[in-house]
Amino acid sequence: MLKLTRACLAFTLTMSVAIGLAGCASKASAEAADPEETFTLGMKNLLPPELFDLKKMEVLPEGLVVTVGEPPDQAIEQPIAFTHTRHVKDLGMDCSYCHSNARKGVHAGVPAENVCMGCHALVDTTDRPELEKLKDYWAKGEAIPWKKVHDLPDYVYFSHKRHVVAGVQCQECHGEVQEMTVNQRVATLKMGWCLDCHAQHPSIDDNYGTKAELRRAELKDCWTCHK
Ligand code: HEC
Ligand code: HEC
Ligand code: HEC
Ligand code: HEC
Ligand code: HEC
Numbered sequence: 001m002l003k004l005t006r007a008c009l010a011f012t013l014t015m016s017v018a019i020g021l022a023g024c025a026s027k028a029s030a031e032a033a034d035p036e037e038t039f040t041l042g043m044k045n046l047l048p049p050e051l052f053d054l055k056k057m058e059v060l061p062e063g064l065v066v067t068v069g070e071p072p073d074q075a076i077e078q079p080i081a082f083t084h085t086r087h088v089k090d091l092g093m094d095c096s097y098c099h100s101n102a103r104k105g106v107h108a109g110v111p112a113e114n115v116c117m118g119c120h121a122l123v124d125t126t127d128r129p130e131l132e133k134l135k136d137y138w139a140k141g142e143a144i145p146w147k148k149v150h151d152l153p154d155y156v157y158f159s160h161k162r163h164v165v166a167g168v169q170c171q172e173c174h175g176e177v178q179e180m181t182v183n184q185r186v187a188t189l190k191m192g193w194c195l196d197c198h199a200q201h202p203s204i205d206d207n208y209g210t211k212a213e214l215r216r217a218e219l220k221d222c223w224t225c226h227k
Contacts, residue, residue: 068192075182076147080137081130088178095170095177102160102170110146113138149183150174157227167203194225 087093095102098115102108117138125131137144152158163173170177175186187193198204198219208215218224 069188069190071185071188075184076149077182078147079145080133081182083181084177084183085179085181103164105161106159108160113144149185150187150189152189155226157225166207168201172197191225195220 087098088095098111099108113134116134120131120134120138123131125135134144164170173187175184177183199216204215204219205212
């Protein structure tokens with residue numbers, strides 16, 4: 001059992017990101033469905049701890065070992081105190097006004113300064129330091145250095161378009177953004193989070209009908225997210 005796990009690990013590491021761990025994980029877990037036991041032996045020394053935090057492992061019913069975790073509990077301070085509440089809730093703007101790419105591509109994207117200035121060229125900045133900052137960036141032709149709230153590791157493939165077109169709402173993954181004065185991540189972004197939703201999201205039944213189970217099986221394939 002120890003040998004099997006080590007062999008799998010060696011293979012996994014050679015492949016750099018774990019294509020092939022599927023078989024290993026399910027075989028290993030058939031013998032011992034305890035993540036500590038399955039993974040402590042080899043992985044503790046082989047993988048950088050930030051990749052495999054042993055305290056945050058969980059074994060799914062089908063034997064796949066995934067990472068789970070908690071979303072960060074601190075909001076990220078941004079260079080300008082922009083609020084979604086004001087723009088979305090009070091002014092009634094649609095998400096797509098500023099994140100139009102979410103429906104079209106991999107990235108939802110953060111709006112360029114000219115989108116802001118379409119309105120803010122006209123909004124009074126007297127005694128409004130945050131609005132002054134916006135105008136300063138614009139005058140200097142500098143991009144506002146927004147800090148990322150969500151950031152997946154590079155070895156994970158995620159595309160907004162596919163999710164948005166399928167009918168998954170922004171709020172299902174990002175929380176009630178329109179109520180946020182400071183943007184905060186509500187999802188763990190761990191593998192267990194993705195797989196959990198893929199296993200039960202009703203849009204898959206709506207969009208695939210009798211082929212829903214087949215689609216769900218495809219979505220479990222390692223290659224779907226690790227290309
Ligand atoms: C007026 C333009 C505007 C509108 C409308 C808007 N956003 Fe944003 N959004 C921004 C800006 C600017 C940022 C970067 C600053 C921040 O994170 O607060 C951002 C950041 C985000 C982020 C975090 C990005 C990251 O770094 O991970 C999410 C998620 C998001 N918006 C979702 C939404 C959703 C959902 C809606 C609709 C309910 C929406 N936004 C409407 C401008 C907008
Ligand atoms: C459709 C018009 C419109 C767009 C586009 C827009 N804003 Fe605003 N914004 C407003 C209005 C109106 C206010 C309220 C001004 C007031 O309180 O006097 C405001 C308020 C603000 C404030 C003050 C704090 C707050 O959120 O209430 C900041 C900062 C701000 N906007 C930044 C931005 C940035 C950055 C962008 C581009 C990502 C942007 N705005 C895009 C209309 C807009
Ligand atoms: C199925 C979950 C999901 C849905 C639905 C979703 N997002 Fe995202 N969003 C993510 C993930 C995951 C990331 C991080 C992507 C990365 O780091 O590559 C992200 C990142 C972002 C970002 C940061 C910039 C970027 O593109 O990486 C913004 C802005 C954003 N989302 C806005 C939206 C808006 C607006 C909607 C609805 C139109 C939406 N998202 C729908 C999961 C989702
Ligand atoms: C709230 C539900 C939800 C969450 C969370 C979610 N997804 Fe999805 N995802 C879906 C649905 C629904 C589909 C099926 C879309 C379709 O087949 O039309 C899908 C499909 C996909 C696809 C297939 C796209 C294609 O081109 O075939 C990939 C890749 C994907 N998701 C990656 C991710 C990753 C990575 C995460 C986690 C970071 C994630 N998803 C989180 C609901 C979700
Ligand atoms: C639905 C999308 C999705 C599928 C399918 C998927 N993964 Fe992942 N995987 C992720 C995400 C997201 C992360 C990043 C987790 C993090 O940041 O800690 C990840 C991370 C990993 C890691 C790094 C350790 C960890 O969990 O953080 C390994 C190893 C891995 N995946 C292996 C696999 C194998 C093997 C399969 C097939 C059995 C698979 N993944 C299927 C989304 C997926």
